[in-house]
Amino acid sequence: MPTELTAEQAATRLRTADTLGLPLGPGQPPAFLQALGARADWTDLRVYGALLAVLTELFNRPGVHYVSGFYGPLERALRDAGADVDFAPADFRRFGPLLRQQSPRVMATAASPPDADGWCSLSLHAGGTVGELRRAGADPERLLVVEVSEAFPRTYGLGERHRGPGAQRPGIELGHGLHVDEIDILIRSDAQPLALPGGDAPPTDVDRAIAANAVAYMPSGTTLQTGIGSIPNQIATLLAEGDGGEYGLHSEMFTDGCMRLHRAGKVTNTRKGQYDGVSVTTFAFGSTELYEWLDDNREIAFLPVEIVNSPEVIAANEQMVTINGALAVDIQGQVVADTIDGSQFSGIGGAEDFVAGAGLELSDRSLICLPSTFTKDGHLHSRIVPWFGPGAVITTPRHHTDVIVTEYGAAELEGLTVRERGRALAAIAHPLFRDDLLEAAEHTVNGRSALG
Secondary structure (H helix, E strand, C coil), rough: CCCCEEEHHHEEEEEEEEEEEEEEECCCCHHHHHHHHHHCCCCEEEEEEEEEEEEEEHHCCCCEEEEEEEHHHHHHHHHCCCCCEEECCCCCHHHHHHHHHHHCCCCHHHHHHHHCCCCCEEECCCCCHHHHHHHHHHCCCCEEEEEEECCCCCCCCCCCCCCCHHHHCCCCCCCCCEHHHHEEEEEECCCCCCCCCCCCCCHHHHHHHHHHHHHHCCCCCCCEEEECHHHHHHHHHHHHHHHHEEEEEEEEEEEEEHHHHHHHHCEECCCCHHHHHHEEEEEEECHHHHHHHHHHCCCCCECCCHHHCCCCHHHHHCCEEEEEEEEEECCCEEEEECEEEEEEEECCCCCHHHHHHCCCCCEEEEEEEEECCECCCEEECCCCCCCCCCCCCCCEEEHHHHHEECCEEEECCCCCCHHHHHHHHCCCCCCHHHHHCCCHHEEEECCEECCC
């Protein structure tokens, strides 16, 4: 049985020089991290995590080094304020193997309170930490700290009645909880998971136009993956209000838009070909309303990221359409999605897995959606460019790119030459920049620019 402590008491169990592993975003234990932030005696605390979702002084303390696999607003703010924060490039599926390699002495997670049988649901996050949480709990030299709160919804995995491609792999657990017998320290708190205001940002006219172009690729029966933000939000809204239906969901992240599709009766999960009857995800992030809706909801299955983001599993879905965002695209079809001028903005996450997975079947499509322009220092700039400058960091290689969508239309790139790609992308660029893009495309010979 675990030792029950307050968050402050549990924080004293870490050494001044120690290692701590955390789940991504909504799996992070709020009260415990805040209690760790109250300590000021750290000499060398190394914390491994991603998409920080807890306001805490911990990462501003001297002697604390934070390694993040995905930057969110809090990571960017910490970096800009001079905190000791570093980015470790890795897609979401590699978080698990990397964490096992790092083997932090302390693993900590948020969860729902134990049920009558002693099981604590991992709530809003399965991700890449389930295996390491269990290994820490089984190792007498390590600590497993679990913070439970009634505000964290009880969610579920698949159970034995569902069998899919991932279920046949050795060492993959389809449950979604920790038993109290595995836990070293149990913290009871009333902490709330971080809720995004309103779930998603309201869409602009450009977002609506992009969404309208994207939904043309989503007939009834499509299995969808969507991310966060105003464009996926508007896509979900259009689908919820449209005539289509019988959609399936197989998405790394479950959002308010996914909930709206369910509530509109548009999601049946009967035509996916695997994991039928449930929407599959690996973490949820959104509004308080979403978290309340997820509580005890068996229509949603939370699975480890090595299943959800496996390209082979993604491709096994019928009529899979994936929707991801980007910051810039060049006429080769290379995509920059996680850096701005070489500076880390977000992370690789699972975007590349879903782009690659959808490319394994001709019936599947991968959409990368972005506005055609942005404004900087009062000047309009194109997000579709002839080529990237020095220091650009490519997120998606050109050979994986399928469809690019802007407010001006959709460019289907798969199978096109570089010159043809340039023409197709120029057609969906802002009119002010089309001539330059066409000129660059026409001077590209055998994949090599003849300009300059």
